[in-house]
Amino acid sequence: MKTVLITGGNKGIGLALTKAFLELDYKVIAIARDFKDFAYADKVECIEYDLTHAEGIPALIDSLGQIDTLLNNAGVCIRSLMMLTHKKKWTVCSNSISKHR
Numbered sequence: 001m002k003t004v005l006i007t008g009g010n011k012g013i014g015l016a017l018t019k020a021f022l023e024l025d026y027k028v029i030a031i032a033r034d035f036k037d038f039a040y041a042d043k044v045e046c047i048e049y050d051l052t053h054a055e056g057i058p059a060l061i062d063s064l065g066q067i068d069t070l071l072n073n074a075g076v077c078i079r080s081l082m083m084l085t086h087k088k089k090w091t092v093c094s095n096s097i098s099k100h101r
């Protein structure tokens, strides 16, 4: 069985991805801050973690074992000028920079 890690797999687009990968018989691991009211809690390995805490991410990933597919989906949309936005918020809203770490 293949494993997919979906950040923000509990809501919105991430939830749709979670459903799709469960249908494909993947083991789904989801990371988000709050899994309350998450309908797939019995089928998904749910990890409550705030991904703005970047310092803990390497250890978290190391604890998960093999990941075949990563969907780096978690994020928020902040409608303000980039130069006026706090660095952590900008990090989360700009998914594109994570691959450069």
Ligand SMILES: NC(=O)c1ccc[n+]([C@@H]2O[C@H](COP(=O)([O-])OP(=O)(O)OC[C@H]3O[C@@H](n4cnc5c(N)ncnc54)[C@H](OP(=O)(O)O)[C@@H]3O)[C@@H](O)[C@H]2O)c1
Residues within 6 Å of the ligand: 007, 008, 009, 010, 011, 012, 013, 014, 031, 032, 033, 034, 035, 049, 050, 051, 052, 073, 074, 075, 076, 077, 092, 093, 095
């Ligand atoms: N919907 C659009 O039209 C659109 C357009 C362009 C890009 N996007 C991007 O696509 C992604 C998903 O969008 P969406 O519409 O599905 O958004 P959404 O419904 O607001 O879902 C955001 C997801 O990210 C998680 N998340 C947010 N901040 C987090 C944090 N600090 N740590 C861990 N998890 C966090 C949320 O879970 P918790 O709140 O439980 O932590 C939730 O699962 C986002 O990155 C968004 O920027 C969306």
